[in-house]
Amino acid sequence: MTGASRGIGAAIARRLAAEGVLVAVHYGRRKADAEQTVASIEQAGGQAFAIRADLAADDALDTLFSELATGLAGRPLNILVNNAAVYADPDDPAAAQADGYVAGISEVTQEEFDRIFSVNVRAPFFVTQRCLPLLADGGRIVNISSAVTRIAWPLLPYAMSKGALEIMAPRLANELGHRGITVNTIAPGITDNTKTNTWLHDMPGAAEGVAAMTALRRLGQPSDIADVVALLASDDARWVTGQLVDASGGMALA
Ligand code: NDP
Structure with missing residues (x-):
């Protein structure tokens, strides 16, 4: 699964590993965080690399799939989570300072847009394209989106x-259904990821405000998302x- 070094991705990796899944913990920059995710999975009796x-x-796919092949060592691929x-x-210090929250269209550069x-x-x-020849029939693809597509x-x-x-x-789903592969998307709301959403705890009243606009009246946790991924990945x-x-x-909610 992609982006499993921290936050929601790490929680998904731990949850799937708890189900007995051998998890490929992909990361970009934060090797120590990825190793921590792997270590926590192994300590709990699971398997991950x-x-x-x-x-x-540009060479992302070749690097990713070469490392994946080594880690899988011939074992099948059953689940892909694009997280x-x-x-x-x-790399933009202003965006980093603002926790990556770009305020308006006039502040977005072409480079930033392209990177996103x-x-x-x-x-x-x-x-996904490169996974398809590896993915077993009956496999699962889960993409992680965001409630920002619904809320402006x-x-x-x-x-x-x-x-x-x-x-x-x-x-x-239409294209792959004949192989029994399901493809679904999960859209989390603002989630209490202490690595990215630091403002939830730094800004007075922010956490309470987010909880107040949530029907279930609390902050979402990474495990809340991970459990839904596990459900979609399961036979159920x-x-x-x-x-x-x-x-x-x-x-x-409207
Ligand atoms: P984080 O920023 O905490 O983690 C992002 C993950 O993606 C990290 O593992 C990071 O790896 C990896 N990643 C980012 N850029 C690259 C890159 N260029 N190459 C390889 N890996 C990369 O994210 P969250 O846990 O907050 O979010 C997880 C998912 O949930 C995302 O899809 C996000 O859009 C979605 N989401 C999050 C919400 C939230 O409130 N947190 C709300 C709604 C949706 P590394 O750190 O090693 O670079």
């Missing part, structure tokens, strides 16, 4: 990229495909 590839790089994403350009689309749209498209918050290029990602599931969800599943606790 870390693989690195910068999904914005890795960027909110803004991590290369990681959030191009990468899952071609990672800022983060415009990010929201646009997730809108493009969501287009994949119904079309691929064999009849669910091409769907967008909102996993936001009912955030900003």
